[in-house]
Amino acid sequence: MNGAFLAIARKEFRDRVRSRWVWVVAIVFALFSLAIAFLGGAAQGAVGIRSVEAAIASLTSLAIFLVPLIALVLGYDAVVGERERGTLDLLLSLPIPKRAIVVGKFLGLGAALAAATGVGLGAAGIVLALRVGWSVWSIWAQFALGCILLGLDFLAIAIWLSTWARDRSRASGAAIAVWFALILVFDLILLAAMVGLGAHPAGRWLPWVMLLNPADLFRVWGLASIGNVQALRGVSELFPSVVAQQPFWLAVALLGWTVAPLALAIRRFRHDGKEL
């Protein structure tokens, strides 16, 4: 049974390596990271690396847009794509548990995403370390880990959507809607609620609402990784300090965003077709 999980994961990973997806995404990450690190201060008339902390602060905002988008694009057709190609029936006729398909796909695609993120940010990290010293390596690694966790969260969401969608176009539409809702709209609604509630007691719960968005969790993770939680900006200032100051709990919350959609995807997939 474990063989099936691993066989599916290996195939998915190999597919992404062969199609050069991993390398293209790694290069995108590396180039963006270096560009922001070098040109981040250009508005103030300074070109070149000022500090890794400043680079991470800028990169966090970029990663929030880029990483979820890449993860959603990677995973939206994981299940529905097999269905459209006609290979899903073949897989389901084999003596493997249904969850092996969902989990195997997640592991393989997740490994490809992690490899692309790790290689891209790792390469940029080496360049930065050579310029400003190896002491920044742990901060950079923590930031890269946050990017990977964020990617895995949105990959799990994409796979969940993929188990629901009837075809690939609907799945891609749903993925874009999720990206739009969690990356662009969520914070605006939160800000509006904050302003609207004012000193109302219900406002005390608003910080905890941020846990409902993996992008906000990552924003706090990114800024916390540079050791300056006070520098949290925008709605992130609301974030419960008990969580923000504990990387462990942030990681747990981010992992929760991977596990929950994946569990829902498995549940949906197991019952697929029965209600018809």
Next chain:
Amino acid sequence: MATDSTNCDDVVVRAEHVVRRFGTKVAVADVSFTVNRQERFALIGHNGAGKSTLFRMMLSLLPPSAGTITLFGEPVTGRDDANQRAVRRMIGYLPEQVVLYDNLTAEETLRYFAELKGVVVDAHEIAERLDEVGLLRVAKQPVRGFSKGMRQRLGLAQALLGEPKLLFLDEPTSGLDPMGIRDFYQLVDRWQARGTTVVVSSHILAEIELRADRIAILAQGRLVSVGSVFELRQQAALPARLWVQARDASAVATLIASAERLGVTVDERTEMGVWFLWPSEKKERALAWLLEQREHWLDWAWRDATLEEVFFALALKEQTRQAEAEVA
């Protein structure tokens, strides 16, 4: 409703009063049949007759709305449990229009499916399977460049991994040329001889007529009839066609007059011969008549009703029956 009441201890597939609804639409209605060990059983029917739905239910991809299907005595529930997986281990499946994975080579495709089936295969066995389907020379090439026929053959090689006891072949020869079809069935023959039971669906009736032990005809989700080609012909009660090439033009009239006295009707008349519609159960009488008329003909040929004709006759009968039932 037609039922198949074959009594055999070696029943591999048993469908009993199987119904499948999609909302208010009934895709499969009260279908019962059995498939015996080492038999080649064919499902035929027009598009939307319920073949694919029945196939998917037998494969445990879809649970029946009512009734039961058992494979090797184990009920097919559509659930995702160990019992169902144990049954699936004995099954090989070739879907209609198999696509497979473009990025994998033929060899990698078989390794991948072997791993998923939990079958341990070495390089020799992979090569053997590819050789069986004539793909050994392209073992290292990606499936991306394969023609439809090559994909179909690779799909069959995949289905044969793990020595399945039951093979489901859904429209298996679409995309194959006549040579490919012949090779395909020769390979299936070999596996059948080893003890594999084969369930095949196809719309190429001439192909099925020659190669199926028993045939189930589906129409509008109902099992119209099931049996060997011979039995189906009897059920359809269609006349055979007898071609008689006359010695000369005047002999044509003589032959027609003689045959009509026996109650035989003329289907088509030409200058040099005539097609008679001859009751198929009176084949011996036809032979006797031919001997009686020996001086009037040069040659003759007997043609039983084809499976296609039988299919249309029985499907039409079912359609009429349903229409009458609706009116009633």
